[in-house]
Amino acid sequence: xxxxxxxxxxxxxxxxxxxxxxxxxxxxxxxxxxxxxxxxxxxxxxxxxxxxxxxxxxxxxxxxxxxxxxxxxxxxxxxxxxxxxxxxxxxxxxxxxxxxxxxxxxxxxxxxxxxxxxxxxxxxxxxxxxxxxxxxxxxxxxxxxxxxxxxxxxxxxxxxxxxxxxxxxxxxxxxxxxxxxxxxxxxxxxxxxxxxxxxxxxxxxxxxxxxxxxxxxxxxxxxxxxxxxxxxxxxxxxxxxxxxxxxxxxxxxxxxxxxxxxxxxxxxxxxxxxxxxxxxxxxxxxxxxxxxxxxxxxxxxxxxxxxxxxxxxxxxxxxxxxxxxxxxxxxxxxxxxxxxxxxxxxxxxxxxxxxxxxxxxxxxxxxxxxxxxxxxxxxxxxxxxxxxxxxxxxxxxxxxxxxxxxxxxxxxxxxxxxxxxxxxxxxxxxxxxxxxxxxxxxxxxxxxxxxxxxxxxxxxxxxxxxxxxxxxxxxxxxxxxxxxxxxxxxxxxxxxxxxxxxxxxxxxxxxxxxxxxxxxxxxxxxxxxxxxxxxxxxxxxxxxxxxxxxxxxxxxxxxxxxxxxxxxxxxxxxxxxxxxxxxxxxxxxxxxxxxxxxxxxxxxxxxxxxxxxxxxxxxxxxxxxxxxxxxxxxxxxxxxxxxxxxxxxxxxxxxxxxxxxxxxxxxxxxxxxxxxxxxxxxxxxxxxxxxxxxxxxxxxxxxxxxxxxxxxxxxxxxxxxxxxxxxxxxxxxxxxxxxxxxxxxxxxxxxxxxxxxxxxxxxxxxxxxxxxxxxxxxxx
Numbered sequence: 001x002x003x004x005x006x007x008x009x010x011x012x013x014x015x016x017x018x019x020x021x022x023x024x025x026x027x028x029x030x031x032x033x034x035x036x037x038x039x040x041x042x043x044x045x046x047x048x049x050x051x052x053x054x055x056x057x058x059x060x061x062x063x064x065x066x067x068x069x070x071x072x073x074x075x076x077x078x079x080x081x082x083x084x085x086x087x088x089x090x091x092x093x094x095x096x097x098x099x100x101x102x103x104x105x106x107x108x109x110x111x112x113x114x115x116x117x118x119x120x121x122x123x124x125x126x127x128x129x130x131x132x133x134x135x136x137x138x139x140x141x142x143x144x145x146x147x148x149x150x151x152x153x154x155x156x157x158x159x160x161x162x163x164x165x166x167x168x169x170x171x172x173x174x175x176x177x178x179x180x181x182x183x184x185x186x187x188x189x190x191x192x193x194x195x196x197x198x199x200x201x202x203x204x205x206x207x208x209x210x211x212x213x214x215x216x217x218x219x220x221x222x223x224x225x226x227x228x229x230x231x232x233x234x235x236x237x238x239x240x241x242x243x244x245x246x247x248x249x250x251x252x253x254x255x256x257x258x259x260x261x262x263x264x265x266x267x268x269x270x271x272x273x274x275x276x277x278x279x280x281x282x283x284x285x286x287x288x289x290x291x292x293x294x295x296x297x298x299x300x301x302x303x304x305x306x307x308x309x310x311x312x313x314x315x316x317x318x319x320x321x322x323x324x325x326x327x328x329x330x331x332x333x334x335x336x337x338x339x340x341x342x343x344x345x346x347x348x349x350x351x352x353x354x355x356x357x358x359x360x361x362x363x364x365x366x367x368x369x370x371x372x373x374x375x376x377x378x379x380x381x382x383x384x385x386x387x388x389x390x391x392x393x394x395x396x397x398x399x400x401x402x403x404x405x406x407x408x409x410x411x412x413x414x415x416x417x418x419x420x421x422x423x424x425x426x427x428x429x430x431x432x433x434x435x436x437x438x439x440x441x442x443x444x445x446x447x448x449x450x451x452x453x454x455x456x457x458x459x460x461x462x463x464x465x466x467x468x469x470x471x472x473x474x475x476x477x478x479x480x481x482x483x484x485x486x487x488x489x490x491x492x493x494x495x496x497x498x499x500x501x502x503x504x505x506x507x508x509x510x511x512x513x514x515x516x517x518x519x520x521x522x523x524x525x526x527x528x529x530x531x532x533x534x535x536x537x538x539x540x541x542x543x544x545x546x547x548x549x550x551x552x553x554x555x556x557x558x559x560x561x562x563x564x565x566x567x568x569x570x571x572x573x574x575x576x577x578x579x580x581x582x583x584x585x586x587x588x589x590x591x592x593x594x595x596x597x598x599x600x601x602x603x604x605x606x607x608x609x610x611x612x613x614x615x616x617x618x619x620x621x622x623x624x625x626x627x628x629x630x631x632x633x634x635x636x637x638x639x640x641x642x643x644x645x646x647x648x649x650x651x652x653x654x655x656x657x658x659x660x661x662x663x664x665x666x667x668x669x670x671x672x673x674x675x676x677x678x679x680x681x682x683x684x685x686x687x688x689x690x691x692x693x694x695x696x697x698x699x700x701x702x703x704x705x706x707x708x709x710x711x712x713x714x715x716x717x718x719x720x721x722x723x724x725x726x727x728x729x730x731x732x733x734x735x736x737x738x739x740x741x742x743x744x745x746x747x748x749x750x751x752x753x754x755x756x757x758x759x760x761x762x763x764x765x766x767x768x769x770x771x772x773x774x775x776x777x778x779x780x
Contacts, residue, residue: 030050031067032068032070032071032184033180033181034046034050034184035047035050035067036074036075036184037180037181037183038075038183039141039144043141043144044076044083045141045144045145045148047068047072048086049112049144049145049146049148051064051065051090051091052090052108052109052112052145053148053149053152054152055091055094056094056109056112056149060091060094065091068087069083069087071184086115086116086119086120089115090112090115093111093115108149109149109150112145113142113145113149114142116142117138117139117141117145120138120141121138151173151177152173172222175218175222175223176226178203178222179222179226179227180226182196182200182223182227183196183227185199185227193283193285193286194283194286196227197282197283198286198290200223200241202290204219204220204248205248205259205290207219208248208252208263209259211249212249213245213246217245217249220238220240220241220242220243220244220246221241224237224238224241236274237282239270244264244267247266248263250262253486253487253490260291264287267282331464331468335464336461342453342454342457363397363433364397367393367425367428371421372425375420377420380418381419385418392415395412396425397433399412400433401433411426462631477502477503478501481501481536484535485511485532485536486498488531489532493522494515494523494527494531495516495517495522496516497515499511499513499514500512509560510559511557512555512557513555513556513558514554515554515556528556528558529541529542529556538560538561539779540558540559540561541558541561541562542556562659562779563659563779564659564660564662564707564776565777565779566589566657566774566776567746567775569749569773570585570750570771570773571747571751571754571770571771572585572771573765573769574604575604575766575768580605580606580609581608582600582601582603582607582608582767582768583598583601583719583770584598584601584612584615585597586616587772588620592658593656593658594656594659595654595656596654596713596772597616597619597654598671598715598772599611599650599652599653600671600718600768600770601613608650608768612650614636614650615652618635622635633667650670651669651671651718652669652670652671653671653672653715654666655667655674655713655715657774657776662706662707663704663705665702665704666687666702667701668685668686668687668701668703672716672717672720673685673721674686675713675735676711676713677738677749678710679708679710682738684731684735707776710775710778711775711776712744712746712773713773713775714771714772714773714774715771715773716753716769716771716772717770718767719765719768720753720757720770720771721734721757722766723760723761724762737753744775746773749773750771750772750773753771757769
């Protein structure tokens with residue numbers, strides 16, 4: 001506990017305030033009893049130390065000085081005059097140096113201690129009747145002032161009220177201050193009942209109950225040691241209060257009654273051990289009165305004390321929140337940047353018409369300049385009949401757009417009747433028109449690529465927005481559930497040390513459990529998961545386990561278990577000499593969604609495999625990034641269209657299962673029917689749509705329904721359904737095959753479907769065959 005920052009405020013003058021606030025009243029009250037606190041029944045250094053700490057940490061307070069001196073004189077009588085002089089000298093010194101000098105806490109404590117020690121030694125020499133022992137006591141008292149000045153500066157009364165959160169060091173200093181205040185009560189009693197014993201018992205009960213065994217034991221030991229330091233029964237009081245605080249904290253799981261029982265047992269055990277049954281250093285009447293006060297008045301101080309005695313480091317929390325805020329701000333900027341770029345590309349794609357009239361004018365002018373300039377009839381056509389000639393050329397362009405070949409009968413009359421270079425005009429027009437179409441094709445691809453980039457940027461913006469929303473999720477910790485889980489685990493003999501329940505959303509939470517003795521069989525993960533699941537009435541599963549090498553301390557993270565589980569198996573047969581299938585597939589689980597996908601590239605062999613693998617690889621990456629399904633399909637479609645000049649397209653058959661709600665979504669783009677085998681029937685799901693990579697805008701429909709326990713989803717490529725050309729209704733044929741399979745094993749179903757398709761093709765496989773079977777069942 002080293003503190004070297006400047007503690008004396010700069011440029012502040014002596015401030016003798018007349019008005020008093022609540023903090024000042026509390027400080028004055030404490031100062032009076034600290035002035036009475038003594039050592040060896042003759043030394044009272046604590047008031048001087050408290051005054052010095054207050055001056056160093058805050059400012060001079062004349063009322064505090066008067067309170068401390070009154071307390072000192074009520075105990076010392078006229079012998080307290082040396083304390084009066086020392087206090088005045090300390091105040092005078094700091095008043096003189098405070099304006100232009102800064103001192104660290106340690107230096108200031110040394111100065112206060114030195115002023116007191118020198119002052120008292122001078123009084124000893126003036127008295128001329130002293131012993132070496134008196135010099136020793138004076139030096140000892142000076143050391144106590146130095147030590148206590150340092151300790152008091154970290155206690156609650158001297159801390160700034162805006163920063164009242166305490167770490168463990170400040171808590172101990174506060175307890176010492178409190179114990180010394182109680183020591184100042186000395187033998188104050190009412191009707192033979194010790195006020196000090198009642199207050200001490202109330203504090204031990206309260207802190208043991210609210211903060212646990214560690215704080216309760218610390219409070220008991222400090223109160224017993226400090227407040228009874230001048231009394232011969234101090235060792236026994238320390239033992240009684242320490243053990244009583246320990247047991248009171250241990251039994252706090254049983255509520256206030258448990259803490260009271262723990263204190264009574266601790267007092268009884270130590271008292272019986274020291275002096276025999278029926279005798280206690282703390283009178284039973286005092287214990288009963290303390291218990292009554294604890295039961296009826298503790299609720300009034302719960303809020304303030306719990307807020308003050310907080311073991312967390314709020315500065316670190318603030319910086320953690322600040323880090324989150326900076327991250328969110330930067331991510332928001334990135335999201336806005338992506339959205340702005342997306343808007344810019346969309347605007348640029350819509351800025352101009354692909355069929356610009358000026359480009360057609362340019363085509364006509366190019367033909368006219370290349371052929372007509374050298375013609376002897378140029379003036380007749382382009383000067384005398386300009387509009388008629390231009391109209392004829394425009395008609396010729398229109399004819400070329402509709403017809404690949406132009407015969408003599410199609411030639412506009414203006415050119416057919418007047419032009420002497422008809423063949424050259426038509427040939428030149430064809431060349432220019434081919435260039436015009438080629439430019440148009442490249443411009444179309446360029447605009448499509450711009451739209452693709454815009455969609456990609458928009459999708460990235462949404463991904464970043466989702467990430468921001470995840471960061472904004474501030475979990476709340478459900479203390480009621482934590483207490484219930486902790487008690488149930490303890491009752492089941494689990495060596496649990498702490499429980500935390502983080503409430504993320506309305507129906508989403510995470511449970512963190514720290515246990516000791518992780519190697520014990522009783523503390524295994526499955527048993528703990530079952531106990532907590534029964535406690536909450538919600539099925540849970542273990543997300544991860546953290547443990548050290550010896551596995552003595554482990555942390556379990558339990559999350560809400562999905563209501564459904566899914567398993568996918570497949571069977572496949574390629575139709576190519578190099579055994580490369582044009583079908584690709586994937587399946588997996590992302591968060592609470594299970595997905596399976598089957599893609600069939602057009603054709604067979606390596607080329608078809610490349611087409612389908614592009615779609616599947618992109619799908620996997622987008623699913624990992626949690627991108628919206630519509631954005632995924634649009635992006636895959638755009639990438640396949642923009643990848644090369646050749647036609648690249650592939651079917652996509654997707655199924656998504658929400659494992660918590662049981663909702664099934666199917667999306668098909670050019671894919672054949674999917675079959676859902678239920679307990680008593682087989683359903684056919686088919687939507688008519690084109691494969692991805694053909695049209696500019698992807699065409700797909702979404703089929704939704706809720707699955708049932710034991711449903712089996714069977715997806716297949718068109719090579720399976722079209723195995724035989726002799727079968728007219730292929731979907732009905734496949735439905736009967738699936739109905740006849742007497743198995744619920746997905747691998748068996750996949751193998752039998754593929755086997756029947758091979759039989760139907762008479763071993764003349766025309767296309768790649770792939771069957772993907774997903775079984776869904778409800779968790780118990």
